[in-house]
Amino acid sequence: MASVTIQAVKKRFGATDILHGVDISIADGSFTVLVGPSGCGKSTLLRMIAGLEEITDGEIRIGDKRVNDLPPKERDIAMVFQNYALYPHMTVRDNMAFSLMLAKEDQATIDSKVGRAAEILALGALLDRYPRQLSGGQRQRVAMGRAIVRDPQVFLFDEPLSNLDAKLRVAMRSEIKELHQRLKTTSIYVTHDQIEAMTMGDKIVVMRDGRIEQTGSPLDLYDHPANQFVAGFIGSPSMNFLPGTLRRSGDALRVELSDGTQLDAPQQVGGMDGQPIIFGTRPEHLRLVSSDGARGAIPSRVVVMEPSGMDTFVACRHEGVDLAAIFRERHDFAPGSTIHLQPDMSCAHLFHAETGQRLAA
C-alpha cells in the first residue's frame, strides 16, 4: 500500500488544455473519489496515474517514487475499467491469472491467489466460464478479481458501476466498500454520480473543467460547500438557490429575497450591506409553516408532488425560481396552491452572486 501525491499536474491534448494544474494528496489506505460532470477530466487524471496517458506537466508520486516516466506495469497499480476490458478469449480463471502468469509466478502460487480472490468475490463457480457467459455484475466482479490478485499498491476504478442497473449498482457499491475495508488498499475511484461519491469515499475531490473545486470528506462537502458549483453538485435532490440581497444593520444580518421576504441570517458571514448574493438552502432544511404571520417564510406555488412513501418531495416555484422541498411527513397539496416554506437559517449557505464563492465567515 502506498500514498499517492499529485502535484501541479497538467494535461494537454494537442492545443487543448484538459487539466490546469491539479494537486491532490491521497493518504495511504484511503478511498478517494474523483467526481465531477462529464468531460471534466476525471478519467484523464486516473489514466495519468495508471500510466496510460502521458503527464504534460507536474508530478505524480506513488509512495516515495516519482512515476511520471514509468510504464504502467512498473507502477504497481491495478485498474478496473468502465467496460471491464476482460479478455474475451480467456476464462474467468485465466483472466485473473494473466498478470501472475506474465510475472512468472509458479502454478501453485497462481492457483492459491486466484482461489483466494475467487473466494472473496464469490466467483468460485464461474472460474471456467468465458466473459460472454457472465452477467454484467459478474463481469464487474471478475474485473475486480483481476485487480486484487495482483495485490497492488493502488487500485484505480474508472466508473466501474456505470454499466449496471440501478439495483445492482447499489449492491456493488457496498461490495466495493466492504472489499476496501477488508483489503485496505489505497483506492482512487472515478464517478460522475455524486451519490456514489458520497456513499463510498473517505475523501471526495470535486472537479470541474480540469480544475479542483473542493476536496474534503463527504459530510464536509455537504455541510460546507466552498462554492455554488459544489453546493449544487453534491446532494440529491440538489440545493435550492435564490437570488437575494444582504442586509446588515448593526449586528443583525438578514437576507432579503427579490420579493421582499426577510430571512434572519444568524451566522457571522462577511459581505457588505446591499451586496447581491445567492442564498442556498437544501430541500430538507425547508419547514412548512402556516401562511399567516410566519416570519422568514418563503411563499411558494406548488408545481408537482412526488410522494415516495418514505418522504414527500414537493417541487415549487418562487418568483420564477424553482424551489424543492422534502418532508418526512406526508402531505397532499393541490398543484397551484401556495405554501409557505421556512428555511432553517442555521444551515443556510450564502454565495457571492458573481463568483459563486461561499461568503467567508
Place this chain on the structure above:
Amino acid sequence: MFDKLQNSRNALGLIFMMPAAILLVLFLTYPLGLGVWLGFTDAKVGRAGEWVGFENYVFLATDSVTQLALFNTLFYTTIASVLKFFLGLWLALLLNRNLRLKSFFRAVILLPYIVPTALSAIAFWWLFDAQFSVISWVLVKMGIIDTYIDFLGSPWNARFSVIAANVWRGVPFVAITLLAGLQTISPSYYEASAIDGATPWQQFRYVTLPLLTPIIAVVMTFSVLFTFTDFQLIYVITRGGPLNATHLMATLSFQRAISGGALGEGAAISIAMVPFLLAAIMFSYFGLQRRVWQQGGGDK
C-alpha cells in the same frame, strides 16, 4: 388466396429465394455438372464425347506432366500463402499503428489489388525478362551479380518468380482484411494488458493473435482458394513453362482442353482440383467454428 400467400412467411421466403436459386442453378450447377460429365467422356473440340468412365482419371494419374502440375500447384499454393500471411500480417500491424500519412499508406497498399491481374502480370513479365529485367540491371549496377538472372528460364527460378508475382498481387487483400480485424480489437485490451505487465510481444501473443484468429481463418481460406486456382498470372508470365515447371492444374486444364482440344481430359483435371479445394474449405470450416468464447450467454 393472395392475402394468405402474403401472410405466409415460408411462401414469401420461397418467392424471394427463387431468383437467386435460378441464377445459381444456371451459372454454377450447370457448368459444374457439365464439367463433371465431360470428365467422364472423351469429348474433343467439335465432337461430342462418349462415356468412358474413369479412363481420363486413370490416364492423368500416370501422366507425368499432370503429376508435375499437381506438385507445382501444391508448392505454389503453400509457399505463396505462407508468405502472403506473414507479409500481410506484418503490414497490417504496421498500418495499425499511429503512423503519419496513415490513410495515404493504406491507399497505396491497395494498389496491387486494383490493377487488373493481366496488366500486373505483364509488368512482372518485363521485370523478369532475361534481357530487360530491371531487377537484374539494378543488381548488376550495385555489383552484387555479374550476369543477368534468367528468372523465367530455369524451373526453380521460374517457380519462385511466379510465386513472387502472386504474393505481390495477393498481399493487399490479406493485409487490408487483417487490418480491419485489428481495428475491431478494443484498445482497452491493450491498456488492461499493459497494466497486467505484458510486453508488446506478449500483447501480440496473448491478445492480438487469439482475437484475430477468426479473421485469419477467413482470409487465409480465401487466399488459399484463389492461389490454388490461379490462372491469369501464370498464363501471362510463363504459360506453364519452362518444361512445364510452372504449370498449375488450372493452366494445364486450359491447355489440354482449349489449346489441345481434349475437352474430356481438361475437364477431368479441373474436377481433380475439387477434392483439394473441399479439403481447404473443410479445414477452415473447423478452424472457423465459433469458439466457446465467441458465443453468447448460457451455461456450457
